Amino acid sequence: MILLIILVSFVLGASAFAWPDNRTRPRLLLVGAAIHLAGVVSLWIHPEGPVLSGYLFLDAAGKVVLSTSSVLFVASAIYAQGYLRRRDDRDNRIFVGGLLVLLSAMTTVGVAQHLGVLWVAVELTTLATAPLIYFNHNARSLEAAWKYLLVSSLGIALALLGTFFLALSGAGPGGPKSLLLDDLIRAGPELSRPWVRTAFVFLLVGYGTKMGLAPLHSWKPDAYGEAPGLLGALMAGGITNFAFLSVVRVFQVTRAAGEGAFASDALLALGLLSMALAAVFMAGQRDFKRMLAYSSVEHMGILAVALGLGGTAVGGAFYHVVNNGLSKGVLFLAAGNIHRAYGSKRTDEVRGAIRRLPVSGPLFLAGFLAVTGTPPFSPFWSEFIILNGAFSTGRWVVGAFFLLFLAVIFIGMGATVLHVVQGDDRGTPARPGFGDGWLTAGPPLVLLLLVLALGLWLPRALQGLFAAAAHLVTGA
Amino acid sequence: MRSWTDMAFILVVVLDLFVLASSRLGAAIRAVALQGALLSLLALLLASSGHNMGHVLLVAGGALAIKAILIPWLMFRAIREMAIRREMEPLVGYVPSMILGGVGVVLAFAFSRGLPLPTPEMHPFLVPTALATVWTGLLLVVSRRKAVTQVLGFLVLENGVFVFGLLLTGFMPVMVEAGVLLDLLAAVFVMGIVMFQINREFSSLDTDAMSSLKD
Numbered sequence: 001m002i003l004l005i006i007l008v009s010f011v012l013g014a015s016a017f018a019w020p021d022n023r024t025r026p027r028l029l030l031v032g033a034a035i036h037l038a039g040v041v042s043l044w045i046h047p048e049g050p051v052l053s054g055y056l057f058l059d060a061a062g063k064v065v066l067s068t069s070s071v072l073f074v075a076s077a078i079y080a081q082g083y084l085r086r087r088d089d090r091d092n093r094i095f096v097g098g099l100l101v102l103l104s105a106m107t108t109v110g111v112a113q114h115l116g117v118l119w120v121a122v123e124l125t126t127l128a129t130a131p132l133i134y135f136n137h138n139a140r141s142l143e144a145a146w147k148y149l150l151v152s153s154l155g156i157a158l159a160l161l162g163t164f165f166l167a168l169s170g171a172g173p174g175g176p177k178s179l180l181l182d183d184l185i186r187a188g189p190e191l192s193r194p195w196v197r198t199a200f201v202f203l204l205v206g207y208g209t210k211m212g213l214a215p216l217h218s219w220k221p222d223a224y225g226e227a228p229g230l231l232g233a234l235m236a237g238g239i240t241n242f243a244f245l246s247v248v249r250v251f252q253v254t255r256a257a258g259e260g261a262f263a264s265d266a267l268l269a270l271g272l273l274s275m276a277l278a279a280v281f282m283a284g285q286r287d288f289k290r291m292l293a294y295s296s297v298e299h300m301g302i303l304a305v306a307l308g309l310g311g312t313a314v315g316g317a318f319y320h321v322v323n324n325g326l327s328k329g330v331l332f333l334a335a336g337n338i339h340r341a342y343g344s345k346r347t348d349e350v351r352g353a354i355r356r357l358p359v360s361g362p363l364f365l366a367g368f369l370a371v372t373g374t375p376p377f378s379p380f381w382s383e384f385i386i387l388n389g390a391f392s393t394g395r396w397v398v399g400a401f402f403l404l405f406l407a408v409i410f411i412g413m414g415a416t417v418l419h420v421v422q423g424d425d426r427g428t429p430a431r432p433g434f435g436d437g438w439l440t441a442g443p444p445l446v447l448l449l450l451v452l453a454l455g456l457w458l459p460r461a462l463q464g465l466f467a468a469a470a471h472l473v474t475g476a
Numbered sequence: 477m478r479s480w481t482d483m484a485f486i487l488v489v490v491l492d493l494f495v496l497a498s499s500r501l502g503a504a505i506r507a508v509a510l511q512g513a514l515l516s517l518l519a520l521l522l523a524s525s526g527h528n529m530g531h532v533l534l535v536a537g538g539a540l541a542i543k544a545i546l547i548p549w550l551m552f553r554a555i556r557e558m559a560i561r562r563e564m565e566p567l568v569g570y571v572p573s574m575i576l577g578g579v580g581v582v583l584a585f586a587f588s589r590g591l592p593l594p595t596p597e598m599h600p601f602l603v604p605t606a607l608a609t610v611w612t613g614l615l616l617v618v619s620r621r622k623a624v625t626q627v628l629g630f631l632v633l634e635n636g637v638f639v640f641g642l643l644l645t646g647f648m649p650v651m652v653e654a655g656v657l658l659d660l661l662a663a664v665f666v667m668g669i670v671m672f673q674i675n676r677e678f679s680s681l682d683t684d685a686m687s688s689l690k691d
Contacts, residue, residue, distance in 0.1 A: 161637045
């Protein structure tokens, strides 16, 4: 089943390039999304053992990220039907094909149990995404695509070097000569510690670039600002979550080798730095899509802090992966609708979105409340668990900074969002015919309801899954 | 044999410094191509009897075909089509970047002493050469403005990673190394397309013209 999901998305992606008709091609996205979701559901019901001699296996951590992305991709695929119909002036061959290849690559990252396979799949997500950022074919989107490609490629090259270091750390006489996660973790203390430490640094820089942790986030505001809203949703709610999963894999090995304390400190430092930087740049942001990019930097920072804290906070991190994925979907899809209805994403030109877009405007506001951790939305609970993890283990300073940054970000982001949604929309640029439709406003609405539902009631199966995923990392 | 291997490693490092110092793009691309050829030679020289020869030949042949021939050819075509010869104004001058590169080489040798090789039979120059080449690549990417030079920097960086990979030919699955070569090809391929577009949109290949996105 795992192989089937990966192959079907890939083959559909390839056939999108050959599909002759521009108008019907986006339906391939629906087919791919539906098959993917069905596959993931069947993996929930009938868990599958390792395939390809253990190279691919869906463990609890992978399941969290993969399920979230599958739901997000379904929402994006439905949204794409409305979006691409309005953009039928543009050839969507590369866009549709690229999205499906991206889905295939993301799935591979989710199930990879071999660090080499993981690396190849992460690289493939970069290659599949870069041309999509350039969808609008103008100078600004080209600049964004170039920066994304160059910065991500550098990161990915360093990650490969780190992977080699890790392979070498286990290459001694008697040690494993393998990059399989299980072998490396089992070897644990036998790994050469200086090499593991160096490998962790390189891998954290490499996959941290893909996550967009500060100070490696320079591609993010540009890419998210210029990419179509639906690609932004998949990047901020999908790819970055998978990059976090890659960091988790590396952390598992590093911890088993006895360098956990060093790795935790590095993660805490980068995580808090990301939150601080997001707080600074969020205030006074004049472009509401770039603002969302800084929100993504913030949430990747939260995940890094949670992983660095260890203990109960790790379960919160996996909960937060779900919440971040879904609420980023709400925000980016709603922001895309607002962007189109005004033909602008600058806050000095956009106001009164609630009046003009009776669904997307309120959704943007609600998405903001959700993502900044307002109860009863689910991010409140995951952030609460992480904070609780910090205070209950006596990490007072980390907890205090965490709270401070959350508060500053709430204020900074709130000012921009309120400016966009409130007020009178008379005198602002208008593009008739780009109002809310079922296809473009429905998916973010459903995602928001999911975020709300998960905040009000967390099913026992999910609680168990988060605990199992945390167990993989902390061993407790 | 040993002295040949020493010589090849030293040449790789010398080429790093040469690329850092050269203002003429053609010369720089040739240097990177030569570096690619040296890597292919190194893959053969470092192979011991314990290695699977088919695998070694595949890696060496792949490196020669892609790093030394195909990609330089693509780069030459790119600069010919866009009629550029020189990196006009690097962000960091040639002499300072040479010095930085030299410092990197010294640091690489110092640093690799702290990392004991679990496979002691390997050549002592391998790790410092890899680190120095990676450092050179990073330096090139951040200190140059032309898109072509940035791609060149990325190639040098990948060469450094490849040198390190030679350490592992004995026990890495073929797939991972094939992934390395393929990745390189794909990355440059995409970069080439993007460069072509940059040329059309900005009518120059200067990434400084791309500075409308900022906070």
